[in-house]
Amino acid sequence: MDLHYLTAHELGGLLQHREVSAVEATEALIDRIEALDGRVQAYLTRTAEQALEQARAVDAARARGEEPGPLAGVPMALKDNLCTEGVRTTCASRILGDWVPPYDAAVVRRLKAAGAVILGKLNMDEFAMGSSTENSGFFPTRNPWDLERVPGGSSGGSVAAVAAGEAVYALGSDTGGSIRQPASFCGVVGLKPTYGRVSRYGLVAFASSLDQIGPITRDVTDCALVLGAIAGHDPFDSTAADLPVPDYRAALKPGIKGLKVGVPREYFGAGMEPEVEAVIRRAIAKLEELGAICEETSLPHTEYALPAYYLVAPAEASSNLARYDGVGFGLRVPGRDIIEMYMNTRSQGFGPEVKRRIMLGTYALSSGYYDAYYLKALQVRTLIRRDFETAFTKYDLLATPTSPTVAFRLGERAGDPLAMYLSDLCTIPINMAGLPALSLPCGFSQGLPVGLQLIGKAFDEVTLLQAAYTFEQSTTYHRRRPELGVA
Amino acid sequence: MPITTAEVEHVALLARLKLSPGEKAAYTEQLNAILEYMDKLNALDTRDVEPTAHVLPLHNVFRDDVARPGLPRDRALAGAPEASEGQFKVPRVV
Amino acid sequence: MEYEAVIGLEVHTELKTNSKAFCGCTTAFGGEPNTHVCPVCLGLPGVLPVINRRVVEFGLKTALALNCQVEPFCKFDRKNYYYPDLPKNYQISQYDLPLARKGYLTITVDGQERVIGITRVHMEEDAGKLIHVDGPDGGYSLVDYNRTGVPLLEIVSEPDLRTPAEARAYMEKLKTILQYLDVSDCKMEEGSLRCDANVSVRPRGSQVLGTKTEVKNMNSFRALQRALEYEIERQIAVLEGGGQVQQATMAWDEARGVTYIMRTKEEAQDYRYFPEPDLVPLEIDGDWIEQVRAGLPELPDARCHRLINDYGLPAYDAGVITSSRALADYFDRVVSLYPDAKVVSNWIMGDFLRLLNAAGLEPGSSPVPPEEMAALLQLQKEGTISGKIAKQVLEEMFATGKGARLVVEEKGLVQISDAGALARIVEEVLAANPGVVEDYRNGKDKALGFLVGQVMKATKGKANPGLVNQLLKERL
Structure with missing residues (x-):
């Protein structure tokens, strides 16, 4: 039995029935990582010892007759921008050095309480800025479906690990598509919950008004299971809404008869690969076949989301990243005086894309440009929100491609920042509006996975998951595994 | 209105980034390309549009005024590149 | 030419809450360096602020006591600048939508009552403490973050003050009000009450404002008054000499009794304010305001x-x-x-x-x-x-x-009002001072005082002075 390719709910069932121990499952995953990660390069930090300790604790609890829950003993891994007490957290940046947080992120606390076994910390674009994981300050992660291609980004390590069987599931973060776009590129399920659904406490901030943590899993059931474990109010995050958390897994019932699905035409624009469009159209036809009522609609301000995003996100980032200054933690490059120390540290510690966005954001906020750029972008954000509000008076869900293309080749877009930014065209508007959206495997193009993006109403993850589940139950794309040349 | 090298230098100082001459030239060119793309936004009339700083309709989220223990000092200073006498040590200010 | 000064004050007061503005660390003064800190006030990666309700309540009390209009909607903003006492390199403050505006307080100087306008009251967080240590290569600085994140109110006056004495009276009155409200310790020497002044001078009668300087580092009421007196004289001397006042931030040197330039306008900061995305806005309705008003002392x-x-x-x-x-x-x-x-x-x-x-x-x-x-x-x-x-x-x-x-x-200090006991002492005194008795009888009224004094002396001051007078007069 290939333990590493079981889903969390499958493995969780075996664990609960004592057919497999958590230690066995953890050892299987550690072996898999050992065998494969030299090529996939998903992990920045591995915590095998700690994972085995956590696994032993879960086994011991079950031996005592306790039942610590469905995720207890299931080995998983974290994007390396989630703070872990006692385990270094790098954001894939040189500037954090070997910084070890003295506290756990809220989601990490919750997962630990649920008995999760944490295998390690996963690669990403530095500070989550990028769409290919090539901006990692350490090394790029490879797409398990084609090692010459990028896994997408910024949660590339998280997604590659899940796709390659190096973690049963992972957590990522999504500011402009960083969970969904790589999920699409690697053929897994990635959910960006509603802004405010999951506490951001302990997620190293990129753009605070857009960031959200979400699950990356191999099927929709796991997605529901993990979301339920991490969602909910947190007294340490003012923006984590104090709303009840539904039992997402229990809500998974197949059937979308009569569900009204809008298909916004702006998401099928220039730059879209025809074969990707064909896969998406077939997936939408499948939704209709399953009983949904799909019709074309319009979100007229879609084309403005990208430029507005690239003002809002860098502006917030320029402020969020000011604390990396060589004073309290992380890297310090000495200088004659404090200003030179700041400048040396930041210039050597940050990679080129991070510096570019800090420059852009600082400029957008600076005296004389605030109104023209930053304020304008916030106003456009309102128009984008209104587009969705209008659409959701008619539809229960929206369906779009997650990405206009399949995974591109390493280095293909590295020299052209604007071209790289365009790969998030279909995901960015959702962050701007704070809505929940997921990407699920819906077919292949050139042998590479294609993701269908479903967008829901705020805090209505249930409808989103139900539709995705119904689609998944009548297709087999999520069962395909990449050829990686190991058992 | 293109951004000049002098503006790039000013912005770099505000952001405490030291740029090499090559970086200055590259960032000037790239920022201009990006900002030109941003000009697209000017096609939209936003005169009476409220800005969205927060997507959630939340307000008045408070914590109670209760003091709790923080970090022990050695843990507070554990990540410091340099510390002395229980304090963070930096090159002289002013 | 006769000049008049135009002065506005920016006052910062630390609020005496139990915990900091955005985290649960204690606000207690003193304490070993870096012992009142946590990931949030250290500005570690990933942390988020959550506002302390009492900070808003203290702000509201102050705003109402200063006759301000409380804004129904306010928000926090980030003020971005690099300084090692500010671990995030931004300060959470309020920019375009403060807690309250348009208030006033009254001061009395030389019997003249004056109403001084208050522009705004807003909430923000304090910075840490820096100690500069001399040494080779320019020495170094040490940073203590105990005070980082302690809540502050900034209270900005209109430029309605005309003399250093008025500025001092305003500051004293503000301190009194804050103490009545019990929202701050107001200890200038501990830094829980601080003040910066904007000062300019102009020919008396002119309606045009002169170029202003901002004066900092005044750590007592006396320092405030002295610094302003000095700075006003300095500006007048510049103008009288045909020069122009340079817009600058000045510091007061208490020991030397002078102001000196800290930074000029050319070096002015660009704070890049923008709405704090980690805090949600505040909506303060009439009910809340009335509840706070009802609780005002x-x-x-x-x-x-x-x-x-x-x-x-x-x-x-x-x-x-x-x-x-x-x-x-x-x-x-x-x-x-x-x-x-x-x-x-x-x-x-x-x-x-x-x-x-x-x-x-x-x-x-x-x-x-x-x-x-x-x-x-x-x-x-x-x-x-x-x-x-x-x-x-x-x-x-x-x-x-x-x-x-x-x-x-x-101490046996009970007054002797027993006429019998006193009569005996009076007799003794009269007997011992026949000359004085004679003087009194000859019309020297002062002599009576001497005799009273002698009785008081004999009783160690305990004799009832009225009774002694009465007894003496009876016998004389």
């Missing part, structure tokens, strides 16, 4: 008027007594037990304050509680002790913390 102006109207105290007395809430509370308590307000006021403004100041104490920590002060006055009124002895007893009460009656008994 009687404020200094109202209390002063009450003392004048209800007790008939002179305006001067009422002003002194209400300049401190603790002193006014003390006064009210004593008067409730000993209802002769003028006598109480005389004692409090005289011996009580003298002893308090000499001991460096606040009225609230006086070793003589108001009940004992009232008991002392009662003993005097009953004639148990004389006024002179009462002063002596108060000193003893201050020194030992003992009650009035106990001191009087222990």
